[in-house]
Amino acid sequence: MTLLQTRNLDVGYRIPGPGLLSKPRILPIVHDVTLSLPPGQTLGIVGESGCGKSTLGRALIRLIEPTGGQVLWDGTDLALIPDLRRRRAELQIIFQDPVAALDPRMTLGRLISRPLATFQPGLSRADLAARAADALGRVGLSGDFAARYPHELSGGQAQRVGIARALVGRPRLIVCDEPVSALDVSIQAQVVNLLMDLQETEGLALVFISHNLAVVRHISHQVMVMCLGRVVEHAPRDAFYAKPLHPYSQALMKAVPEPDPARERSRTGQSLPGELASVLNPPAGCVFARRCPRVQPRCHTDRPALRDFGGRQAACHFIEA
Amino acid sequence: MPLTPMTDNLLSVRDLSVSFRLPGGAMTAVDRVSFTVKPGEVLGIVGESGSGKSQILFSLMGLLAANGTVTGRAEFQGRDLLAMPPKALDAVRGVSLSMIFQDPMTSLNPYKRVGDQLAEGLRLHKGLSRAEAWQAAVQMLTRVRIPDAAARARRYPHEFSGGMRQRVMIAMALLVRPALLLADEPTTALDVTIQAQVLDLMADLAREIGTAIILVTHDLGVVARLCDRVIVLYGGRIMEQGPAEPLFATPAHPYSRGLLAATPRLTDALTPRLGTIPGAPRSGGAMLPGCPFAPRCTVKLPICETTQPPLAPIGPDRTAACHLTGAA
Numbered sequence: 048m049t050l051l052q053t054r055n056l057d058v059g060y061r062i063p064g065p066g067l068l069s070k071p072r073i074l075p076i077v078h079d080v081t082l083s084l085p086p087g088q089t090l091g092i093v094g095e096s097g098c099g100k101s102t103l104g105r106a107l108i109r110l111i112e113p114t115g116g117q118v119l120w121d122g123t124d125l126a127l128i129p130d131l132r133r134r135r136a137e138l139q140i141i142f143q144d145p146v147a148a149l150d151p152r153m154t155l156g157r158l159i160s161r162p163l164a165t166f167q168p169g170l171s172r173a174d175l176a177a178r179a180a181d182a183l184g185r186v187g188l189s190g191d192f193a194a195r196y197p198h199e200l201s202g203g204q205a206q207r208v209g210i211a212r213a214l215v216g217r218p219r220l221i222v223c224d225e226p227v228s229a230l231d232v233s234i235q236a237q238v239v240n241l242l243m244d245l246q247e248t249e250g251l252a253l254v255f256i257s258h259n260l261a262v263v264r265h266i267s268h269q270v271m272v273m274c275l276g277r278v279v280e281h282a283p284r285d286a287f288y289a290k291p292l293h294p295y296s297q298a299l300m301k302a303v304p305e306p307d308p309a310r311e312r313s314r315t316g317q318s319l320p321g322e323l324a325s326v327l328n329p330p331a332g333c334v335f336a337r338r339c340p341r342v343q344p345r346c347h348t349d350r351p352a353l354r355d356f357g358g359r360q361a362a363c364h365f366i367e368a
Numbered sequence: 369m370p371l372t373p374m375t376d377n378l379l380s381v382r383d384l385s386v387s388f389r390l391p392g393g394a395m396t397a398v399d400r401v402s403f404t405v406k407p408g409e410v411l412g413i414v415g416e417s418g419s420g421k422s423q424i425l426f427s428l429m430g431l432l433a434a435n436g437t438v439t440g441r442a443e444f445q446g447r448d449l450l451a452m453p454p455k456a457l458d459a460v461r462g463v464s465l466s467m468i469f470q471d472p473m474t475s476l477n478p479y480k481r482v483g484d485q486l487a488e489g490l491r492l493h494k495g496l497s498r499a500e501a502w503q504a505a506v507q508m509l510t511r512v513r514i515p516d517a518a519a520r521a522r523r524y525p526h527e528f529s530g531g532m533r534q535r536v537m538i539a540m541a542l543l544v545r546p547a548l549l550l551a552d553e554p555t556t557a558l559d560v561t562i563q564a565q566v567l568d569l570m571a572d573l574a575r576e577i578g579t580a581i582i583l584v585t586h587d588l589g590v591v592a593r594l595c596d597r598v599i600v601l602y603g604g605r606i607m608e609q610g611p612a613e614p615l616f617a618t619p620a621h622p623y624s625r626g627l628l629a630a631t632p633r634l635t636d637a638l639t640p641r642l643g644t645i646p647g648a649p650r651s652g653g654a655m656l657p658g659c660p661f662a663p664r665c666t667v668k669l670p671i672c673e674t675t676q677p678p679l680a681p682i683g684p685d686r687t688a689a690c691h692l693t694g695a696a
Contacts, residue, residue, distance in 0.1 A: 095559035231416035236630035236642035302564035304589030311593040318564035
């Protein structure tokens with residue numbers, strides 16, 4: 048059973064043409080993403096700056112129009128759902144900086160219940176307040192937060208409010224775009240646990256976008272690694288972390304510093320050279336070729352397709368089946 | 369009055385306190401912190417928001433905000449940094465004490481070529497000629513692995529990527545071969561593969577030049593990769609201090625244990641949920657009479673709320689401030 052699915056999804060941004068009077072062009076960001084997420088499961092999307100992970104996340108709930116391919120929501124093409132505005136309650140998103148997403152002049156109660164006015168126009172004031180209080184309770188905040196304002200919140204509380212706001216319409220999917228990156232580690236753990244609890248109790252599907260491989264390991268059922276707009280590896284969580292196949296996944300894994308001095312000492316001096324590539328100047332062949340420690344001449348000219356390796360996929364010419 | 373150098377320590381900090389005058393009253397950010405750094409040693413100071421970790425560096429560097437006050441002593445190469453007149457401190461900062469920050473863009477001059485910014489310090493503090501200083505700058509850029517350094521030195525900061533800018537900052541800080549480098553979250557804004565490059569570079573250069581480093585970070589992984597010794601800071605006080613390996617292997621303070629349990633890893637057996645510390649880090653307010661961590665501590669005793677635990681020895685070169693682990 049699948050809740051969210053994409054078929055060969057491409058996403059790009061419209062940018063001005065080269066000349067003053069020339070037509071706008073599409074700058075392609077995300078290429079050819081095919082994925083499938085069952086209800087109640089988490090897809091982790093990892094990658095470094097500019098890999099297109101946030102752009103993909105937004106396209107998954109049609110905050111950005113795809114430039115090619117399809118997003119299927121519960122089997123229906125998202126582009127063909129007539130009243131998407133109302134259905135939005137089902138597909139929610141939370142961001143890295145929740146305070147930026149909250150109007151500073153509104154109380155938290157109003158901020159949280161406001162989406163409901165769109166989703167269910169018939170609700171009374173008392174209903175809205177009750178639903179907001181209920182959502183606050185589900186994210187572990189007391190009801191008196193409803194009367195407070197965004198500036199009174201700590202970072203962790205603000206993210207809880209962001210989650211409450213996503214929860215209030217009873218969503219089936221929440222796209223989480225770096226939701227814990229700005230939080231202190233003790234608070235990060237609280238928020239990750241909260242998301243896992245909510246998934247369990249409400250059967251939520253999550254798309255968890257992060258640069259932090261360790262957090263993604265903790266929360267995800269499947270993991271997708273992106274590099275310069277392309278999926279280079281996609282695998283079930285345990286298989287991926289036991290043995291990442293793509294050289295880029297391996298490099299990422301090796302680069303993460305772990306709180307273990309003995310292990311870390313043995314790893315210094317092994318960092319991957321080179322800079323992150325830019326979408327403005329994409330390579331003709333493999334997206335990782337310029338930094339890959341196992342690069343061959345063929346990699347610079349011939350883009351490897353995602354190949355199947357027994358229930359998982361990777362895009363590299365030189366992985367043994 | 370010159371102080372006599374103490375033992376073999378490069379830096380010896382005694383009872384350092386930092387407080388800020390705020391509209392609502394005084395706020396203590398750092399409370400009687402003492403530690404030492406040996407030549408060539410890498411000391412990590414780890415803590416969450418509001419722990420005071422950055423303020424320790426700012427106070428040593430004479431960079432506290434105007435409403436900040438510092439007390440205590442910080443003996444560096446035999447002189448007290450905190451008691452120095454600004455002119456004398458300037459001379460120390462240019463020559464034997466450097467600092468790098470989380471955001472290199474705010475510390476680089478956008479109107480000046482990178483090479484000129486590097487050379488400036490050498491001309492000012494080491495009296496090199498323009499040509500000599502430029503050459504030394506290019507050499508240093510090569511050493512921090514800026515590709516095509518001679519041409520890159522003629523470029524402006526905005527033409528560098530984030531990782532390259534941080535390497536430029538490191539080049540600038542190490543150009544004068546300082547005895548001590550203060551690094552405030554130097555890799556926090558970088559992508560993980562770029563962070564690994566910068567950490568490797570800092571480790572290499574520290575070894576080559578013999579520079580000691582105080583690295584302030586919230587990331588236990590970064591501490592593990594780079595540091596010989598670690599201070600765990602909470603609410604402006606040292607909770608625990610000791611050599612990195614034993615401290616990570618057997619953390620003594622409940623806060624250190626909580627932090628480690630809350631940090632997800634790539635390798636350990638997965639647990640259904642991450643370990644957590646209830647509540648949130650202290651954000652301002654008055655100092656508590658007891659342990660600053662008591663409000664969040666799950667194993668606290670009545671005494672923890674009323675009496676400050678002293679920092680007491682708990683093992684070879686290790687100390688902790690906890691009523692449960694102390695000498696008792």
